[in-house]
Amino acid sequence: MVKVNLWGSLRSATGGLTEVEVDAKNTGEMLKALAKKYPALELIIEGGVSVAIDGQIYKEAWFTPIKPDSEVVLMPYMKGG
Amino acid sequence: MVTEYKEGSVGAELGQREFKVVGTRPPRPDGVDKVTGRALFGADLTAPGMLHATILRSPHAHAKIVSIDTSAALAMDGVKAVVTSDDFVKQGGSGNQDTLDNCMARGKVFYDGHAVVAVAATSVMVANAALKLIKVEYEILPHETDVDAAMLDSAPVLHAGRKFRNIPEGNNANVSGFWEFGHGDIDEGFAKADIIVERSFKTAATHQGYIEPHATLATMGPDGRGEIWVSTQGHYMVRDLSAAFVGMETSQLRVTAAEIGGGFGGKTTVYLEPVALALSKKSGRPVKMVMTREEVFRASGPTTSSSTDVKIGMTKDGRITAGQAKPRYQGGAYPNITAMLGAMTAFASYDLEAVQTQAWNVLTNRPKQAAYRAPGAPMAIYTVESVIDELCQKLDLDPIEVRLMNAAKKGTLSSYGPTFDEIGLVATLEAAKAHPHYAAPLGPNQGRGVSCGFWFNFAGNTSVSMGINEDGTVSVIEGNPDIGGSRASISMMAAEELGIPFDKVRTIVGDTNSIGFNDVTDGSRVTFSVGLATIKAARAAIQNMCGRAAQVWGIDADAVDWVDGAAVPTGHNAGEFPPMTLAEIAADSAKTGGPIAGHHEVNADGAGVSFGVHLVDVEVDPETGFTEIKRYTVFQDAGKAIHPDYVEGQMQGGAVQGIGWALNEEYIYGEDGKLQNAGFLDYRIPVASDLPMIDAVILEIPNPGHPYGVRGVGETGIVPPLAAVANGVSHAAGVRMSELPMSPPRILAAIDGAK
Structure with missing residues (x-):
């Protein structure tokens, strides 16, 4: 199981939680598990998100491994100028 | 100047490698082409049989398009093709559809300057004459260009019936985005404070100010194959969007990027390219389009304007106990994520136990915003850094010492979520503190401003x-x-x-x-x-x-x-x-x-975040309200400066654009919702004669995510100047400034108001 921290305004999609647990070994599995456990997250994830693992931000990388003790943060999709 | 910084743990390769080419300053490879005129920019290419196209734009800030009659224009000698929104393919995703609708209005016009019809003809003169023959019947609607007013229930709704995701109850239909970030108990944090400052700030929409207007040349043959030549920051993006909008496969469209005369984020989308391609498809001839400067201002994307409430608590010795920011950004008539980026970056420089940011994006009758260097961050960080400066002033504390005491470092839980790895804020602040600029004496009516800045880098x-x-x-x-x-x-x-x-x-x-x-x-x-x-x-x-x-x-x-x-x-x-x-x-x-x-x-992945610290000395004339920049020094972590000349140029350029944002630049709309200053005479960007030499000090704290330790340097430089200049002006004028730009009338009004 990995702990996933969500940005605050996703509380409405997770019944008030900003830290949730899912069973996943990489980012792709984690995103699928989140969408399955919290269906209201599915459209948000499909629309594009970033994932930070141990401080490193990944935009779209399904196969990035996640260790059970990794810090995992779901972040919005970001773009610069 | 490059300062090597060796503290901290980085990969063996970074610590031991001796560079032979990286870090030197060879002559720029594009220099000769640019100074001799050999470089080909967006408008420089021509093709046999080429047509010229111009666009009929909305004279209204908000109106329903009842009908469009192009028959007289089409009948005119020299006119070869006309396109409206009917000539483009409806898009599946709302993001692409918004971009297409911004290129050519569909059903409604949302701002003064919104494109309605395009005409291709044998010359620009003929095309412009044909535009005058086009009859567009509008049903004029109420409009709103101010972010706070657009959030009121009484405001006209831009996209009636359109649902935006994740918007809390209580917001009106113009709120297209809401985001919240932070951690810790914010009330408990404020309860620990010895002093709390709450302030509201406003910043104006500003344009990237690239000198080269948008320009393109498109051709499409009878075989359905196309070519586009264009001034852009992303020709693959131009290819994908243009092909989708005119209904062709991407492999059949080849796009070549011209030499570019500035972008700064403003050329990260399409305006003319799909239109020129559609006109070429209809006419069978190459079609060239070049925006006038007025069109650039009225119809391409500036950055957002903002209105933000900030509250920060601090102990007497300078420790921040809690920080809260509520930025509200308007980015024109279509949704965007700039407010979100503002909320994420507002407190990123600090190691805080309690922090909360909530951001709203609001639709208004202005052009669709485009990215501008570190989009969202300069305005948000301006508000936070202004309040920190005010707290330092009230507590009689040194502004750099306070920032050092609270600075984010490796292991800090960032205000936007993840824990920081190796970062360079402390080294950057230390460099600023030790620099002769920080100890230099100030003259009468002068003030010194300090600000940190942050950007993610991607x-x-x-x-x-x-x-x-x-x-x-x-x-x-x-x-x-x-x-x-x-x-x-x-x-x-x-x-x-x-x-x-x-x-x-x-x-x-x-x-x-x-x-x-x-x-x-x-x-x-x-x-x-x-x-x-x-x-x-x-x-x-x-x-x-x-x-x-x-x-x-x-x-x-x-x-x-x-x-x-x-x-x-x-x-x-x-x-x-x-x-x-x-x-x-x-x-x-x-x-x-x-x-x-x-x-x-x-x-x-692994771009590595970047921090900067800016020091500025300003002098405010108490009789005229005019601000002169007397001295300016930029300190920024570049990871590893590959070519230090360019890195310094990025740092200097960011500072100059931020100075313009702080002092002069603003989109001014009249009561009629029309832009009043669509040109560089009335929209004043700083020029060389306005400024002293901007000193640049490069810090090198290697990014573990890159073989040479590189971090991006293009955007961080524009983040601190808004607050640095505002803090300097506030000290020089003796009154806290809370609205940008700090134009002379605004400074005089603030001085008078404080008497």
């Missing part, structure tokens, strides 16, 4: 290909338009890795058919991502060349190493052979297996 999809030529030179193809010196930095990294001189490498920006896909040149991503791909491509070529040498020597490829631009045998059983140079291997390549090349394709 990476992304990147492709690079390089050929090892038979004469021992190297040709590199990258796919990102060069807006900040990437052809130089990429050549330098290729030369460094291959072990050859810089002048043996030439890098060009290839068209969309030359190499694999590339994301837009944005997010300070190119030196990091393209550099990383270049190093990996060079390593692939090196592996190939080591194999060729091994074949010639009759030894295992594993027994060959690459040292200083040559293959050398290594290990006990490799044998004794003199080094075989890149030039020698290349010369015999046809006989040893054929052409030698290297390429690399990656969706890169």
